[in-house]
Amino acid sequence: MSIALPATAVVHEAIDERQFVRAKLPAKVMLTDTDEKRHIPCELLDISLGGLGLSCKETLTVNGVYRVLIILSIKGVDLNIKGRITVLKQADNKVGARFVDMEPERTDILRYIISAYMSGEMADVNGLFNVMQRENYIKERKQKLQHVRTPWQRAKALLGTLLFSLLGLGAIAFAAYQAYGLFFRFPAAEARVVSANHVISVPDNGVVKYLLPAGATEVKQGEPLLSVSSQLASRLTSANDLAVVSQLSSADANSLLGLANVETVIASPCDCVLYFPEGRKEGFGYKGDVLVHLLPKDAAMLVEASVPYSQLEALGSVNRIELQVYGDERRIQGEILSSVTDVDTQRVRLTIKPDAPLASAAYLKPVWVQFSQGLALPANPLG
Secondary structure, eight states, rough: OOOOOEEEEEOOOOGGOOOOOBBSSSEEEEEEOTTTTTTTEEEEEOSSSEEEEESSSSOOOOTTEEEEEEEEEEEEEEEEEEEEEEEEEEEEOOOOOOOEEEOHHHHHHHHHHHHHHHSSSSOHHHHHHHHSSSSSOOOSOOOOOOOOOHHHHHHHHHHHHHHHHHHHHHHHHHHHHHHHHHHHHHESSSSEEEEOOEEEEEESSSEEESSOOOTEEEEEOOOOOEEEEEEEEGOOOOOHHHHHHHOHHHHHHHHHHHHHHEEEEEEEESSSSOOOOOOOOEEEEEETTTEEEEEETTTTOOOEEEEEEEGGGHHHTTTEEEEEEEEEEOEEEEOOOOOOOOTTTTTTEEEEEEEOOGGGTTOBBBBBEEEHHHHHHOTTTTT
């Protein structure tokens, strides 16, 4: 018996377009109509979560609803699954049916059984050969990609690989450089440019007046620098001076001490460069106030740096010292000339000679100093 289906009902269904995977299980099926008057035994062709494929000798009603009992025989144990189906089509003995109102619990059981059977975990001898022989993978629908690359594609791939390799090498080099700076470099706590100098300060309370032209930066040996005018009373400090003053009358002594001024002229001891630490200030000054530093022209500019006393051992393995004066873009090297321990600050003060000469304008400017250590080598065991 054959049933002609309308053209609109014919749908091409590829194996990789089905909603549910179909499996062939070793099971028997018993159908019962709604009146429970007929019990129709059928053979299970395939089964999915959506429906059944049956082989029935009796004619069924298309679009009719039947009760179904699926009997699975697994290792001598019968597992029964009940449900309801509706017949979609019947051609000769082959019947296509769909589950109707399948309960979620039974659907889960059926899903597990189908998955276990298709994976080979549950099969009889015939079913095992069937699992091994069937094609379990969906066939590729698209055409294979063209694997032959053009020269331009090869060049782009090579360029991309080279670029990423360079980036990786750069990252490794940067990490290694940072690690080297962390473990084998340490900076000075403070540093400044120093030089041999003559510090001129106010000898006594009095009025300071510079004898140099305005804007002068250098002075020759013996040339007057400044004068300090102070009262005579501030100069009488020895016992002989006080004895002479005591022999005068009170009126003469007050007149002498109140009106007499002493002017002191200070001359340059060398051909020097002038450095005013607080600018060129004139007027009244107090004893000890620093006025000017005289830097000999033939004196070299050095760097005075201090490091914590805890770095004393590391100083023994320093093989490179880098210097950079504030405001100067040059980064030069230097060598340690001398060292002394400052007990008050618990630091080691170093005198460093730069490899390149520094201008006198860098005097007392701060300096960035970095000490680089060489790799520590073990002592020679053979002596």
